[in-house]
Amino acid sequence: MPDQSSVPAATLTEIRDLLKRLPGPDLEAGSAAEVRQRELLKPPGALGRLEEIAVWLATWQGRAHPRIERPHVAVFAGSHGVASRGVSAYPPEVTQQMVGAFVNGLAAVNQLAAETDADLRVYEMALELPTGDITQGPAMGEEDTAHAMAYGMMAIEEGLDVVALGEMGIGNTTAAAALACGLFGGAAEDWVGPGTGLDAQGERRKVEAVSKALQANAGALSDPLTALAALGGRELAAIAGAVLACRIARVPVLLDGYACSVAAAVLHKADPRALDHCLVAHCSAEPGHARLLQLLDKRPLLDFAMRLGEGSGAALAVPLLKAACAVHNGMATFAEAGVSGRAQ
Numbered sequence: 001m002p003d004q005s006s007v008p009a010a011t012l013t014e015i016r017d018l019l020k021r022l023p024g025p026d027l028e029a030g031s032a033a034e035v036r037q038r039e040l041l042k043p044p045g046a047l048g049r050l051e052e053i054a055v056w057l058a059t060w061q062g063r064a065h066p067r068i069e070r071p072h073v074a075v076f077a078g079s080h081g082v083a084s085r086g087v088s089a090y091p092p093e094v095t096q097q098m099v100g101a102f103v104n105g106l107a108a109v110n111q112l113a114a115e116t117d118a119d120l121r122v123y124e125m126a127l128e129l130p131t132g133d134i135t136q137g138p139a140m141g142e143e144d145t146a147h148a149m150a151y152g153m154m155a156i157e158e159g160l161d162v163v164a165l166g167e168m169g170i171g172n173t174t175a176a177a178a179l180a181c182g183l184f185g186g187a188a189e190d191w192v193g194p195g196t197g198l199d200a201q202g203e204r205r206k207v208e209a210v211s212k213a214l215q216a217n218a219g220a221l222s223d224p225l226t227a228l229a230a231l232g233g234r235e236l237a238a239i240a241g242a243v244l245a246c247r248i249a250r251v252p253v254l255l256d257g258y259a260c261s262v263a264a265a266v267l268h269k270a271d272p273r274a275l276d277h278c279l280v281a282h283c284s285a286e287p288g289h290a291r292l293l294q295l296l297d298k299r300p301l302l303d304f305a306m307r308l309g310e311g312s313g314a315a316l317a318v319p320l321l322k323a324a325c326a327v328h329n330g331m332a333t334f335a336e337a338g339v340s341g342r343a344q
Contacts, residue, residue, distance in 0.1 A: 019244070020271075040332070078169040126234060148238045163253050168309060172236065179236070236266075253278040302317060
């Protein structure tokens with residue numbers, strides 16, 4: 001785990017410069033994977049999205065025979081000042097307590113990561129120092145935001161086959177709803193949901209908090225990175241940084257639920273191609289997620305009505321990628337099996 005104090009100084013200007021120089025896909029590897037898919041012992045398209053996943057993995061891993069041997073689950077945790085506004089069914093101290101559960105192997109994501117032989121790392125983002133209350137002003141300054149993004153970038157190691165991203169932070173669906181509304185417009189009601197299980201009165205408080213946050217930070221919304229600083233959180237900034245680092249290293253990414261997808265959407269808003277190396281693992285039960293995925297033009301792999309966060313949906317999708325690699329690499333071609341191909 002990188003030491004936050006050792007993260008080199010970064011600026012949002014430097015982040016913007018990186019976004020202007022994003023590497024593209026390896027089209028040669030992708031084309032070779034497509035050719036192999038046409039030759040495999042099956043009717044064209046018969047394996048549906050498994051075929052698409054295999055080609056997508058080949059394109060971003062840069063090899064015609066993709067593999068998932070080193071899956072990595074990264075969960076970033078942060079504290080939010082807006083949590084004091086009663087926008088969650090749980091108190092703010094649950095963030096730190098849940099990080100302890102992750103570390104001790106007690107949470108859902110621990111079990112899901114273990115089942116798929118994925119390495120799980122939890123990254124604490126200054127949990128003792130909540131971000132500013134977004135209903136009163138910005139969550140973070142630009143320097144703090146750039147530092148959190150740089151920390152997320154440093155969390156991406158060499159040699160990973162896929163990175164599944166997740167988050168933990170009481171109050172972060174409020175921050176995510178405010179950030180999504182700031183990035184894509186609409187009313188607060190369009191983006192707010194029950195989060196950890198709010199009742200109707202709690203949702204009304206949450207809508208009010210998001211509305212106030214947008215008013216308090218109206219001057220920061222013209223740029224996606226300043227919007228992230230004003231309305232997001234350290235863990236959301238770190239996720240955006242991790243997504244950016246994966247793109248630079250051409251590592252495929254699985255995004256988890258609502259908050260994680262909103263964090264990544266900051267990069268999409270800066271460059272619509274910035275999430276081409278990402279798949280959305282599942283559609284969260286949080287209503288704003290489906291709306292966001294339409295705007296991002298992302299079709300989730302799973303829809304299990306999950307809303308847990310903590311990377312659980314992303315970890316759950318890793319076996320699908322493994323299955324796609326298995327059939328892509330292990331199946332015989334028509335010629336190898338001595339089976340007649342499609343009639344002309």
